[in-house]
């Protein structure tokens with residue numbers, strides 16, 4: 001999770017752990033922004049990114065398929081299968097695309113997103 | 116030649132050939148710094164792949180097309196001046212002067228200035244909206260102008276003109292015309308019969324072709340409004356791309372007093388030296404053997420010839436093969452060797468199939484021993500083999516027509532790529548031979564990408580890639596390696612192996628599959644594939660257990676995702692038969708949820724524009740009225756179309772509607788490697804189009820004819836007869852077997868037509884397996900199919916009734932709102948999605 005900013009992180013309660021299917025995603029509405037949250041249960045990792053795919057501005061990444069490329073966790077957009085690193089947001093099959101990523105914090109079965 | 120240690124070389128022109136020259140010379144350099152190279156380029160960017168320029172319209176960026184990045188030149192110590200053309204050569208002082216005033220000395224000067232588009236002196240060519248097609252800048256201008264244009268034309272029906280015309284269509288123009296002066300298309304490559312077929316094919320793609328048209332003027336005030344022809348006719352257009360040939364860029368050479376040809380081109384000898392021995396010309400600006408070679412492969416060979424000489428070797432440029440294969444245009448066209456040779460110099464064999472849009476011609480030496488050239492239109496799959504046969508003067512089979520018809524024994528003429536001699540040139544752009552490729556494969560480069568890196572094969576025009584693939588497979592087979600198409604980095608198995616493993620071990624989840632037979636955590640390739648296998652084998656609900664998140668997006672939400680993020684709803688309407696009551700329900704549901712409705716090409720009704728959160732409500736109402744999921748989202752049975760048949764039709768000989776409904780009810784929900792479509796017609800008039808389906812049934816006086824492996828889509832193919840005059844039971848039994856055989860053995864996302872095309876033994880083998888039960892699997896397959904049929908359930912019904920599944924159908928997890936970014940507009944009284952931004 002690469003949150004590079006000096007401003008303090010504000011944590012927002014997004015949902016509960018069971019709201020996000022294992023190996024899948026869900027979308028939360030936080031401060032007017034659509035955030036996609038991913039539960040990579042097999043790896044025991046959580047990630048959060050923009051819900052909007054930069055390719056055709058579709059609000060759909062939370063419905064994308066997760067997976068990994070070597071060790072890199074990724075999500076594939078359901079529209080045209082652009083893939084993005086969940087760690088850095090970098091487009092993996094299109095260098096010109098990237099998405100924002102956000103830190104995730106899990107406490108007592110609740111999912112918090114840092115904006 | 117000069118033996119100075121540090122040779123100063125100036126290259127004028129940073130195009131494809133100029134770049135290739137630098138690359139080759141640097142590779143031949145024995146000590147670093149042996150050469151000091153300065154390159155001048157007129158264009159603002161580093162050399163890029165002009166051959167694939169049209170890919171720019173398909174979303175490739177200028178960077179994607181770049182041949183080598185800026186850093187490469189730096190690493191090699193090459194000084195690169197871009198946007199700075201050379202304007203003068205001082206041959207006495209051996210210096211060049213650039214537009215910006217730089218003066219750079221040289222020991223050797225390489226002119227690789229390429230060519231520009233030839234613009235004929237037609238009155239009006241200077242008008243706004245008239246373009247040429249040569250550089251990235253040209254394409255940017257065309258793309259920009261096309262946004263507000265409706266009708267476009269290309270002047271010139273040659274290789275490049277047709278490519279440009281296709282680009283106009285792809286840019287979304289309503290009309291795209293090709294205007295050619297000659298009486299046929301591609302006059303340099305193909306003959307009249309080939310042109311006729313090509314013309315029909317292009318017209319079916321939506322191009323309008325005008326032959327024997329002399330353009331007299333371009334009309335319009337400041338901007339183009341039309342073209343005026345010599346025969347008095349007129350064509351209204353608002354943009355024009357001129358592609359009437361190329362004009363070598365010899366102006367600099369001419370100014371320097373070098374010998375040039377009156378019709379253009381810098382004259383060079385076969386060492387590629389100009390009339391000044393210190394100056395060479397290579398690529399499209401050079402006139403060698405009295406001709407300009409307007410193709411990339413001979414250009415690269417010229418770069419090799421000069422680089423070799425400068426490095427102290429000996430090499431001359433030999434007459435070069437001008438065989439070409441047209442890319443991109445949506446139909447195959449190729450010519451090789453001497454395409455136009457005719458009797459009495461040779462024997463010509465022609466094959467023409469107007470219905471299929473295929474024309475083939477081969478010219479064979481009078482003694483019948485060797486192939487001299489030929490033309491392929493509509494199907495150029497044999498191009499590489501025929502080209503190699505011509506170039507290597509291979510001895511022909513006894514029946515030369517086998518060359519174009521394929522020998523009926525199923526083997527390729529001459530025995531395939533592996534029978535070529537080791538020195539056969541496979542990649543002519545990079546001069547890579549069969550021997551070199553095979554050696555690399557033996558050393559472990561067993562993928563096309565690896566070979567591209569190790570020996571550059573396939574990196575030029577790309578035309579040899581299919582052959583390179585065959586060579587990889589061929590070498591591996593020779594080495595006794597069992598060649599498998601593995602799924603992805605997570606599974607070292609082919610689809611079929613994985614299917615066997617899952618089946619034998621009775622596995623029902625993705626987690627267990629990857630833990631036992633794979634590694635890592637899966638990806639968008641293997642997850643849906645395993646999802647499909649699990650569904651084909653067990654037919655359990657695809658959203659339960661851990662299976663929901665491995666489904667492709669459409670399967671995951673049991674609906675097709677649309678532009679904008681809404682979904683479509685397609686209830687099953689078996690055989691296309693529907694009661695007025697049910698029609699009313701569809702109307703009411705669509706009205707209530709504000710959906711756009713349309714009759715589909717599959718004889719049913721699609722409702723578009725549903726919010727993900729509304730899907731369970733919509734389906735609850737539809738299911739309540741007796742509908743079921745139509746599986747429009749799945750790789751599974753779609754529709755079984757029917758014609759009205761003998762119940763109403765005066766020609767009908769059987770009740771096609773009843774049979775279609777029976778077939779659809781039997782196979783509905785069946786998951787397979789790709790989607791499945793079927794149809795039943797009531798008589799030979801074939802109103803249900805059964806012969807374009809994966810399996811199609813046509814009524815006869817005595818029973819039913821069963822056809823299989825048809826396909827619509829982008830490469831339509833007619834279904835072939837599997838069995839005739841069979842009764843219903845037999846027909847269904849054969850379909851059971853056929854479908855199980857397909858499901859068990861086809862590669863992922865392979866329709867039945869492609870599966871058959873790849874099958875060794877083809878239709879005869881398929882018939883032997885399905886009808887004659889060659890493998891003795893018939894009974895088992897019928898039983899397996901029956902189990903799948905019995906396991907059918909309506910996925911939507913299960914979701915509607917299952918609160919935890921239902922919960923997943925929501926856009927936000929934390930608020931009840933629908934996605935505010937979905938915006939609809941109005942059109943003809945219904946909704947429509949806002950266009951992509």
Ligand code: SRM
Nearest residue numbers: 675683714715716717718719721747753826827828829866
């Ligand atoms: C809705 C419909 C167009 C219409 O308004 O009529 C349609 C719509 C789509 N077709 Fe089709 N096809 C429709 C009839 C056809 C037909 C005609 C037919 O079935 O008789 C064909 C040619 C016949 C054939 O398949 O052989 C057809 C050949 C394709 C193909 C090319 C398949 C091929 O083998 O090359 C695709 C792409 C694919 O599947 O990979 C495709 C893909 C699609 C997709 C699924 C593209 C997508 O992934 O979004 C479209 C989904 C629309 C949606 O959201 O619902 N559609 N499509 C038709 C639905 C029929 C139905 O009731 O289910």
Ligand SMILES: Cc1cc2nc3c(=O)[nH]c(=O)nc-3n(C[C@H](O)[C@H](O)[C@H](O)COP(=O)(O)OP(=O)(O)OC[C@H]3O[C@@H](n4cnc5c(N)ncnc54)[C@H](O)[C@@H]3O)c2cc1C
Nearest residue numbers: 128130131132133156157165200201228229398399410411
């Ligand atoms: C759309 C399109 C599709 C094509 N498709 C195919 C194909 O399928 N197969 C095939 O074999 N070939 C194809 N070609 C042809 C192929 O691109 C050319 O043969 C190849 O680019 C020639 O290379 P070159 O270096 O000689 O010329 P170019 O690539 O044109 O490079 C010449 C460069 O020199 C520059 N220049 C000119 N004068 C000066 C000066 N005085 N100072 C500095 N710089 C100067 C020019 O601006 C240009 O950048 C296609 C061409 C086009 C346009």
Ligand code: SF4
Nearest residue numbers: 758764767797798802
């Ligand atoms: S195929 Fe045409 S003619 Fe024959 S029964 Fe059907 S509708 Fe009638």
Ligand code: FES
Nearest residue numbers: 053055056077080
């Ligand atoms: S919108 Fe995401 S890949 Fe196109």
